[in-house]
Amino acid sequence: MNLNKLALGAMLALTALLPLPTRAADTITVTDITGRQVQVKAPVEKVILGEGRQTYFVAALDTDDPFRRVVGWRDDFEKADLDGYRDYLAKYPQIAKLPKFGGFKEGTFDVEQAVSLKPDVILLNIEAKTATDDAKLIEKLAKINIPVVFVDFREKPFENTDPSMRLIGKLFGKEARAEEFIAFRNQQINLVAERLAKANPAKPVVMMERAGGYSDDCCMSFGNENFGKFVEIAGGQNLAARIIPGTFGVVNPEQIIAANPDHVIVTGSNWELYVPGGAWVGVGSGADKAKAREKLKNLMKRPAFTGVKAVRDNQVHAIWHQFYNSPYQFVAIQAMAKWLHPELFKDLEPEQTMKTLYERFLPVPYRTGYWVSLKDKD
Template identity: 55%
Template sequence: MRKLFHLLAMMMLGIFVQTSAQAETITVTDIAGREVAVDVPIKRAVLGEGRQLYIIAALDRENPAERIVGWRKDLIEADPATYQAYLAKFPAFGDIPAFEGLEQSLIDIETTIAQKPDIVFLNLETKRAVEEAAYIEKLGALDIPVIYVDFRNSPEVNTEPSIRLFGKLFGKEERAEELIAFRAAEIAKITDRLANVKPERPKVFIDRAAGFYEDCCHSFGNSNFGAMVELAGGDNIAKDLIPGTFGQINAEQVIVSDPAHIIVTSAMWDAYVPGGKWVPVGPGADEKLIDEKLAFYPTRPAYLGIDAQKAKAFHAVWHQFYNSPYQFVAIQQMAKWFHPDLFADLDPDETFKQLHDRFLPIDYQPGYFGSLSN
């Protein structure tokens, strides 16, 4: 009897130790500078941005759907090819409750609460709306912590700490650091060479979300794609014209600046603008169709007579690079367009394929870029 009692006591102690090892409360500082207590590793997450899957899939490669219990529909609508690739491999994605809204929209709080999540991830740009709606307090009353991350507003600053946050909360810190190191090394291939050679920087204009907007000229200031242009060795003409990340300038300003390159950010946006002038760059895109739709852009009044029009230096880039940890691939491709001789040995498609092979559970499909100058 004494041996049986001792055995039971040891079993109970083992269960206690195992549970304690699995459940730990830690305090993290999110991208908004808030200190938040979270039980880790998290098991049930609601994503205020469906495209947060881009980082989650790199951490939970074996089953990226496992911990997502609710998300916004933006991935399904804005990047349908990627969604279908994940759905084909992980059918559980089709069962995740999804709610409507764009980047700055509030989450559906009823759907969120109903899923009983361990955590809610929100984009930094939703902070003001969330505070006005008192969602932090409402969710906090139910012991549901909220974490702000940012791959969109200032990704050149916040991408690495956002990756680290996901890594820490998912119990995947080592893998997160591997991704950060890979990303940094690929960016350094550009910035180090530019620092050594110091080539002349061509003027560049970014036609933001082309085809999503009918009017001209939406662009980026000194952040996001604007910062990517600078890292790639270009001179973003809107950096001193647009305060902050996003904005619009008039056609006359573009003509006067006379950019040598036009970067069109676009995607397959049939869900938003059926039959629109968007350029369908993205995984598995039709190269011929990309060229056909990109050919419209030199006819825009803002580009008539500029250097880029004369040289057919119009390039299409997958818009979702602006909201993911994969921005370094776009930086490499832009560097090749701006400085083809300096970066002749660089292969952005191979870089993106390596990312997929090392970190992601789906196969790489080219189609993320197009250029009339090809």
């Protein structure tokens, strides 16, 4: 027997048992949402999430194992979306042990802790830019070769969601997956936009209340961006568009009464860890719809809404607040379009769209509960 052939066979058998080599990281230059050019070794292997809710887009790209790159994150996911957090915790219990950070805006981000984790990149939302500039944190981190990249799904989501997903796809080596998500997102938005453009129906006036019941104040709302823009794309007229100059602001009760909106839409989530037992509407994954409707009904007893057309006609709705800070905005647009133009969109099924999003792009099971309406019976 040829000993050389035996040795070669043994070597081949051993090689087959060894793990395949991972793709070597190359230094690439990316342009983030602020226009900064940043050098990053990619595909990145260690990531710090500047916001825990960035899980929403990380999971859409690293669906097989969304936390395999995450070495630390901000402590907001559990607090801001308790139901969603529990969904991920049930499948990935290790996330309970991930190092947690405070926020850049609050000045509680621990730079020394970040350095100890040796991340390849820190992903920050664009709203943290002013705070990081003031503290010169980006320059400090750059000196120890930790790049910072900004993304945006909140301030200008219709301008920045697609490029943000492409940017993260490039960093993760998931460009094709990012394009698949972008194509799905745009297809679902176009189902609404194209039909509205053709039919050109009258636009009902909509009062968007941001986080209604979170505090006693009335009423936080949205200007011409974020949920305010969702209203426009869904075929409505945003009551606060001429009142609030930017993305976020406040509408006085007198202004709501005077505008007499046709619809009221309140954003909500499970904020039990922020405001225990609060008046907020706990819509989200697996929400108790009957309880959510009851809380929504109680919110309409405040002076700002008593007697307005939307309340008289039972055209009052609540929707998951976190649509405002994730790449899933298209589902909210479909739900809103169906509320505002039920006949035009009678064949549109936003519930199915949300379910398809989960089945195609997310690793946890879908549970209904992301929106409710006072006119619903279920």
